[in-house]
Amino acid sequence: MNGDECNVIKHNVFIDAFVIFTLYSGKNVMVENNFINCSQLYIDFYGESVVFDRSYWSDYEELYPEANKMENTGTWDIPYSRYGRG
Secondary structure, three states: OOOOOEEEEEOOEEEOOEEEEEEEOOEEEEEOOEEEOOOEEEEEEEOOEEEEEOOEEOOHHHHOOOOOEOOOOOOEOOOOOOOOOO
């Protein structure tokens, strides 16, 4: 594994999909994606660092009913777990 390598998954829309990502790299970046009605979602990252942020999950409110929107940010106060659903 070369520390200079980088996987970037950005600005994608996954609808009604079975999504599997296994990424091997020095750095893995997965940001600003939309996951809509994805009943199966598995994401594994192997590397020195992972950036996993600012994505939309259509089932977020169902999975995290106790979450609150943070004022003027467009984000919620409980992060979506990429390690599985419950």
